[in-house]
Amino acid sequence: MHTLEQLRAGQLAGVRRLKLCCGLSDFPREIFDLADSLEILDLSGNALSMLPDDLPRLHKLRIIFCSDNLFTTLPAVLGSCEELSMIGFKANRIRHVPAAALPPRLRWLTLTDNAIEVLPDELGNCHELQKLMLAGNCLSRLPATLANCRQLELVRIAANRFTALPDCLLSLPRLSWLAYAGNPFSEARELAAPADAGAAGVAWQRLELAQQLGEGASGVIYRARLDGCTDVAVKVFKGAMTSDGLPRSEMAACVSAGAHPSLIPILGMLAGHPQQASGLVMPLIDAAFGNLAGPPSLASCTRDVYADGARFDASQALAIAHGIASAVCQLHARGIVHGDLYGHNILHTAAGACLLGDFGAASMFVPGSPQGDLLQGIEARAFGVLLGELIAHGAAPLPLLQALHEACLQDDVLRRPRFDVIERTLLEMFPA
Structure with a gap:
């Protein structure tokens, strides 16, 4: 975090990344003094509603974040910034997205938690676009x-006004991670989530919170003691809207997923x-488990x-791949797509035991439907990416996984293997 005083005193000359969060209502003109170096500009958490018309003077600007401000229109001047590839305007008041606001090299657009009803047709001209975050709007x-x-x-x-899943998404050759819960067309299945043991309530008064264990897009996870004797983990959701969707959608998917050796179990809902926050109570995971990977960076975008x-x-790679495939096979059989099938959502041990968690992007579908087949094919591509990462980090070549990896990545969504086939194929790879 930098200060306005540092900027005005010339103490930030040459910086590549500038972050100012100090109640700004106007764009500080002194930022232009950094034009020859500035690549990442973060003005989130201020009171801005406009950007200057001469913003392209920041000719090296690649990334701009203006979340938690007062913008009602995505500034058209962004489209004139030729190097700009990442735009983040989460939690503003944006209703209008002009075509002129879309820069030619756009890879990552985040407009989560606004009031957008329509997007311009020119979005289709953003041929380098890899990540599109639109949860919590009025689309x-x-x-x-x-x-x-x-x-x-x-x-x-997720959490928009779609009465059907947009057809334009279902045949995209590289789409791998899709979240659409909390829309009118999907809410009925979410509300019908089974009231089994996983849906039971765990009273806050029964918990003694200890240290924070981790934090994700949707919530913060704490270590806690249940009834003074049992160590548990408690996920407390951050608010009504996350970058992936609604907490209630995540909880519906969690309690519908059922028990599986490679799924993090749920003891109950908080x-x-x-503060009336939503949450989930889970068993405390053994310390032998660690994260398979870290989340994507600004540079890696989707990897x-x-x-x-x-x-x-x-043996490790095969055990991880089979465990996750088996878990996803069960999810699909129950009409759930995980939506965020990534290494950073997988815990594993040195022996290859693994646990898939974080259902923040999970969505529900009708098993056996044509649309369900397409959705399973989309998730197969995410698994193909995961296999590719396991192969790339293999201690030795993994030729047995290579063919499956390639099958999961083929462009034709319906030609990708379903997870019952994936699981069976991986099982056959284990030594007799």
């Missing part, structure tokens, strides 16, 4: 031209939180970041 349709965005891999349209030197031998 009822997407431009059909989005079918031209053949590099698009991750889409979030009840009676002092996880693995630790330097991360290596998996053949």
Whole structure:
């Protein structure tokens, strides 16, 4: 975090990344003094409603974040910034997205939690677009031209007003991670989530919170003691809207998923939180489990970041791949797509035991339907990406996984293997 005083005193000369959060209502003109170096500008958490018409003077600007401000229109001047590839205007008051606001090199557009009803057809001209974050708006349709965005891999349209899943998404050759829960066409299945043991309430008063264990897009996870004797993990949702969708959609998917050796189990839903926050109570995971990967970076966009030197031998890679495939096979049989099938949502041990978690982007579908077949094919591509990462970080070549990896990545969505086939294929790879 930088200060306005540092900027005005010339102390930030040469910086590539500038972050100012100090109640700004006007764009500080001193930022232009950094034009020859500035690549990332973060003005989130201010009171801005406009950007200057001469913003393109920041000729090296690649990334701009203006979340939690007062914009009602996505500034048209953004489209004139030729190097700009990432735009983040989450949690503003945006209703209008002019075509002129879309820069030619756009890869990542985040407009989560606004009031957008219509997107311009020109969005389909953003041929480099890979990530599109639109959860929590008022959209009822997407431009059909989005079918031209053949590099698009991750889409979030949860908590909007869609009465049907947009057809333009279902044949995109690279789409791998899709979240659409909390829309009129999907809500009936979410509301019908089974009231089994996973849906039971766990009273806040029964919990003694300890240290924070982690934090994701949808919530914060704490270590806690249940009834003074049992160690558990408690996920407290951050608010009514996350980058992936609604907490209630995540909870519906969690309690519908059922028990599986490679799914993080649910003890119950949090009840009676002092601030009425939603939450989930889970068993505390053994310390032998660690994250398979870190989430995508600004540079990698849609690809996880693995630790330097991360290596998996053949038995580890095969065990992880089979465990996750088996878990997703069960989800699909129950009409659930995970929507965020990534290494950073997988815990694993050195022996290859694994657990898939974080259902923040999960959505429901009708098993056996033509649309369900397409959705399963989309998730198969996400699994193909995961296989590719396991192969790339293999301690030795993994030829057995290569053919399956390629099958999952083929452009034709319906030609990709379904997870019952994937699971069976992986099982056959284990030594007799």
